[in-house]
Amino acid sequence: xxxxxFLAVRIRDSFWFVPALAIVAAIxxxxxxxxxxxxxxxxxxFILDVGPEGARGLLAAIATSMLAVAATMFSITIAVLALTxxxxxxxxxxxxxxxxxxxxVLSVLVSTSLYALLVLRWVRAGDEAFVPGLGVSVALALTxxxxxxxxxxxxxxxxxxxISTLSGQVRSDLTFRMKQTYPAEHDESxxxxxxxxxxxxxxxxxxxxxxxxxxxxxxxxxxxxxxGVEGRIDLLVRPGGFVCRGxxxxxVMIEGNDQHHESPDTRRSSLVAxxxxxxxxxxxxxxxxxxxxxxRQLVDIAVRALSSGVNDPYxxxxxxxxxxxxxxxxxxxxxxxxxxxxxxxxxRLRVARRPWSDVVVEVVDAIRSASAGQPIVAERLLxxxxxxxxxxxxxxxxxxxxDAADRVxxxxxxxxxxxxxxxxxxxxxxxxxxxxx
Numbered sequence: 001x002x003x004x005x006f007l008a009v010r011i012r013d014s015f016w017f018v019p020a021l022a023i024v025a026a027i028x029x030x031x032x033x034x035x036x037x038x039x040x041x042x043x044x045x046f047i048l049d050v051g052p053e054g055a056r057g058l059l060a061a062i063a064t065s066m067l068a069v070a071a072t073m074f075s076i077t078i079a080v081l082a083l084t085x086x087x088x089x090x091x092x093x094x095x096x097x098x099x100x101x102x103x104x105v106l107s108v109l110v111s112t113s114l115y116a117l118l119v120l121r122w123v124r125a126g127d128e129a130f131v132p133g134l135g136v137s138v139a140l141a142l143t144x145x146x147x148x149x150x151x152x153x154x155x156x157x158x159x160x161x162x163i164s165t166l167s168g169q170v171r172s173d174l175t176f177r178m179k180q181t182y183p184a185e186h187d188e189s190x191x192x193x194x195x196x197x198x199x200x201x202x203x204x205x206x207x208x209x210x211x212x213x214x215x216x217x218x219x220x221x222x223x224x225x226x227x228g229v230e231g232r233i234d235l236l237v238r239p240g241g242f243v244c245r246g247x248x249x250x251x252v253m254i255e256g257n258d259q260h261h262e263s264p265d266t267r268r269s270s271l272v273a274x275x276x277x278x279x280x281x282x283x284x285x286x287x288x289x290x291x292x293x294x295x296r297q298l299v300d301i302a303v304r305a306l307s308s309g310v311n312d313p314y315x316x317x318x319x320x321x322x323x324x325x326x327x328x329x330x331x332x333x334x335x336x337x338x339x340x341x342x343x344x345x346x347x348r349l350r351v352a353r354r355p356w357s358d359v360v361v362e363v364v365d366a367i368r369s370a371s372a373g374q375p376i377v378a379e380r381l382l383x384x385x386x387x388x389x390x391x392x393x394x395x396x397x398x399x400x401x402x403d404a405a406d407r408v409x410x411x412x413x414x415x416x417x418x419x420x421x422x423x424x425x426x427x428x429x430x431x432x433x434x435x436x437x
Contacts, residue, residue: 010286015097015106022107023114030118030135037122037132052125055136059123062139063116066146070109073153077102080161088166088301094287095169095297099160105153112142163315167301171322173287174294175329181291182330182356190219192337196234196350203234203251206272208243212281215239216289219351223340225274226348229267230255233275238352240290243281250275292354295363298323303370306377313371317380320367324384327360331391357400360388364404368411375421379428381408386431402432 119135231254252271285293305315371377389401
């Protein structure tokens with residue numbers, strides 16, 4: 001995704017964005033409603049016919065009570081975040097922050113409180129008595145919505161901390177991102193190419209200017225920048241990778257062209273600037289281009305469930321089933337291209353790609369290492385690998401999946417393992433004989 005689009009997605013998923021929009025809407029609606037009251041002269045004829053003192057008391061009560069409820073809701077949310085982080089892993093906290101239900105409830109509460117305060121300042125007594133009847137009626141209607149949203153929030157937050165709901169949300173996100181990262185067909189608009197030209201020794205290294213995880217790489221913008229100066233960019237990092245100041249981020253080179261209106265040094269500097277502006281670093285990993293980050297959320301659930309303090313293998317089995325569902329849809333898809341050309345078929349960019357099988361095998365190995373002495377977990381890992389191996393048509397993928405299954409079975413060997421469990425593993429891994437190249 002482009003840099004601007006990446007920032008837009010980050011802002012959209014932040015906890016404050018929707019409430020901020022609601023606050024702006026409250027200001028606009030309050031001014032419009034009061035203006036209608038004053039121009040139409042319809043104060044006091046909607047829902048409640050109250051005087052200035054009654055309107056003041058009603059609006060003040062709405063403003064203070066809704067703000068108090070918003071504070072209570074925030075406290076509940078913080079408590080749930082702490083519980084989720086300690087029980088299922090800190091990576092799941094971001095899911096709660098980006099949850100639209102939580103953002104909506106907070107938005108309704110704070111915007112209603114602000115709206116009531118804004119309408120309250122227009123209430124007048126005495127010779128110039130004015131009661132914005134329409135404004136008070138809208139405040140009452142918003143209060144009803146707030147009460148309904150509070151009931152919804154209690155239900156939503158209660159179901160949201162259930163492990164089935166958490167894993168289901170991550171499974172949906174991972175499935176979507178896997179299909180984006182490993183599509184069924186290559187994106188022809190990026191002009192994929194087959195090979196990268198041999199080095200001519202003119203490359204210069206682009207060094208990282210800061211520390212952080214690679215959160216976004218704007219490939220289309222990099223191709224455009226390289227085309228503009230007739231150069232090439234060889235990226236050495238990928239989304240999810242960590243770099244520190246001074247690490248090699250890319251190699252850039254320009255093609256010899258004496259007719260170009262800019263000097264070679266200027267063109268190289270332009271490419272270096274393009275790399276640094278289109279490779280975004282963040283303090284934490286993000287799921288937008290990093291499918292491994294989402295997969296590790298499910299790995300966290302499984303590994304924590306298998307810890308000695310929890311010892312809940314069935315939660316781990318549920319996480320493995322979610323991984324199976326997320327990976328199965330792309331088992332037949334090819335690995336994405338790593339070399340791209342411009343519209344004139346000139347090679348411009350090479351990016352670091354991780355093969356599909358590496359992502360799957362790393363996840364399986366992480367859970368396998370924590371599942372010693374848990375035959376039910378090992379059996380479900382073999383089921384996951386078998387389902388993917390049957391779907392895969394690539395020989396290298398099948399080989400990697402079979403090797404991972406061999407390690408799962410080997411991990412169950414030992415003096416304390418019953419013959420029954422050994423036989424059970426062999427039956428679960430019987431598919432290896434049918435898919436081995």
